[in-house]
Amino acid sequence: MIKTTEKLVFESPKSLKAGMKFPFCAGCDHGVAIRLVAEVLDEMNLKEKTIAVASIGCSVMLYDYLDTDCIEAPHGRALAAATGVKRTNKDKFVLTYQGDGDFASIGLAESLHAALRGEKVSAICINNTTYGMTGGQAGPTTIMGQITKTSPNGRNEEYYGYPIKIAEQIALCDGTAYSARCSLDSIANIKKTKEAIRKTFEVQLQGLGFGFVEILSTCPTNWHLTPQESHERVRNELFQVYPLGVYKEV
Amino acid sequence: MNYIKLDKTRCKACYLCVDVCPKKLIIKGSQPNSLGHFPVEFKDPDNKCIGCAMCAMRCPDIAITEVVKN
Ligand SMILES: Cc1ncc(C[n+]2csc(CCOP(=O)(O)OP(=O)(O)O)c2C)c(N)n1
Ligand code: SF4
Ligand SMILES: [Mg+2]
Numbered sequence: 672m673i674k675t676t677e678k679l680v681f682e683s684p685k686s687l688k689a690g691m692k693f694p695f696c697a698g699c700d701h702g703v704a705i706r707l708v709a710e711v712l713d714e715m716n717l718k719e720k721t722i723a724v725a726s727i728g729c730s731v732m733l734y735d736y737l738d739t740d741c742i743e744a745p746h747g748r749a750l751a752a753a754t755g756v757k758r759t760n761k762d763k764f765v766l767t768y769q770g771d772g773d774f775a776s777i778g779l780a781e782s783l784h785a786a787l788r789g790e791k792v793s794a795i796c797i798n799n800t801t802y803g804m805t806g807g808q809a810g811p812t813t814i815m816g817q818i819t820k821t822s823p824n825g826r827n828e829e830y831y832g833y834p835i836k837i838a839e840q841i842a843l844c845d846g847t848a849y850s851a852r853c854s855l856d857s858i859a860n861i862k863k864t865k866e867a868i869r870k871t872f873e874v875q876l877q878g879l880g881f882g883f884v885e886i887l888s889t890c891p892t893n894w895h896l897t898p899q900e901s902h903e904r905v906r907n908e909l910f911q912v913y914p915l916g917v918y919k920e921v
Numbered sequence: 922m923n924y925i926k927l928d929k930t931r932c933k934a935c936y937l938c939v940d941v942c943p944k945k946l947i948i949k950g951s952q953p954n955s956l957g958h959f960p961v962e963f964k965d966p967d968n969k970c971i972g973c974a975m976c977a978m979r980c981p982d983i984a985i986t987e988v989v990k991n
Contacts, residue, residue: 681977681988693982697958698935702981858941858975891935898935 684709686718688738698898700855700888701730704797707865708768709737715872721764722756724749726778728770729803747778750785753792764793764875771798771885772810775837779811782841789846789880793871796837796883799890800909807893811835814912819893834912838885842918848880849873850919854887856902860915870920879921887913923972923990925963931984932960938976938985944969947976960984 683689686709693702712718718739725733727746734741744752749767757765774782774796785792801819802808809822812834816825826834838852849871853864864886871882887909889901896904932954938947938961946969950962961984972990977983 676991678990679987680972680990681974681985683983683986687983692931695981697933697981698937699981702983703979706981706983858978861978898937899940902937 684713686710686712686721686738687736691736693736694732695729696890696892698889698891698901699729699803700799700886701797703855703861704795704864704886704888705730705733705736705768707861707868708766708795711865711868711872712737712739715869715876717764717872720762721766722760724753724756724765724767726767726769726773727804728773728797730768730770730797731804733768747773747776748781749773749778750790750792750794751781753794754785754788754790757790757792764872765791766793766795766872768795769797770803771796771800771812771837772802775835776811779835783844786841786844786847786881786883789844789848791875791878791880793875793882794884795868795871796885797888798837798885798913799888800834801890801893803890803893807890812837812913814908836913838883838913838918841881841883841885844881846881847919848882848921849917850883850885851917852885852887852913852915854905854910854915855889856887856905863915867917874921885913887915922968923970923988924965925970925976925985926987926989927961927963928984928986929954929960930956931982931986932958933982933984934958934960935981936961937979937981941975941979943973943975944971946970
């Protein structure tokens with residue numbers, strides 16, 4: 672017990688299961704992102720009315736961490752599942768948490784059409800420029816020159832074409848109420864990411880349309896960098912390709 | 922006195938918190954935990970912690986379970 676003069680300025684969010692431990696690699700930003708989601712659920716008092724939709728990727732077992740109702744969607748189909756959940760349970764708060772491969776490769780049609788339909792759900796996409804779970808293959812967000820398991824000489828335009836800018840594409844959809852890109856490379860950006868997650872949740876509650884946030888994240892294991900070097904890579908290489916900012920806000 | 926509560930069984934030794942503490946009160950530890958990692962240690966003999974909670978915000982594993990400010 673803390674003394675009465677003492678103030679708890681940080682504690683584990685109530686929307687996370689007590690005692691749960693993330694299974695992510697050391698220094699992986701997935702843990703920060705999920706904690707931020709839980710903090711915003713706490714602060715907006717949404718825990719009891721939330722149905723989260725988990726995706727396929729390193730965050731596949733989201734239901735083991737979030738202390739909310741949760742369903743698991745097949746690879747890429749989180750927003751199709753979320754559409755059904757929300758349309759049949761309009762009083763519930765529905766969110767998806769997806770990797771960049773899940774959201775923008777196998778699931779691009781589901782993601783884009785959910786935005787075009789203006790589904791009143793909140794989607795979070797963790798962009799770590801690779802398929803983390805399966806061992807670091809090139810994905811739709813792999814940047815030019817990036818060496819991965821399936822682009823051993825670096826991504827080039829002739830063979831692989833160009834990466835997708837997800838937040839910009841989602842912002843182009845008329846059904847989108849909010850689309851932003853954030854990063855977890857620094858404390859200042861972690862705070863901004865939390866505010867973007869909050870905004871993404873608010874547009875759903877206000878019935879304004881599709882809420883989306885793309886979060887630039889690290890995959891130290893498959894990038895073959897330390898957690899510290901990974902955040903430097905985000906700043907030095909990813910910011911140029913994926914500028915941070917709010918791309919749409921109605 | 923401001924202080925943090927550290928759960929060493931959760932620490933995976935990424936050491937990201939070491940870099941963000943403005944007072945450099947978190948250091949790499951020398952005793953391994955059950956995961957085989959060398960978790961960080963919080964050393965604040967002169968009560969320099971300002972309770973900013975940046976270490977807790979940075980930690981990907983909620984190994985810093987509480988930050989208390991007075
Ligand atoms: C239908 C189907 N195809 C392929 C796979 C293999 N698979 C599992 S996770 C994954 C990619 C995950 O990458 P991403 O969505 O970026 O998440 P990350 O692990 O990077 O967070 C793939 C291709 C699968 N599980 N199901
Ligand atoms: S493989 Fe990459 S994305 Fe997956 S837990 Fe490890 S560091 Fe994180
Ligand atoms: Mg990925």
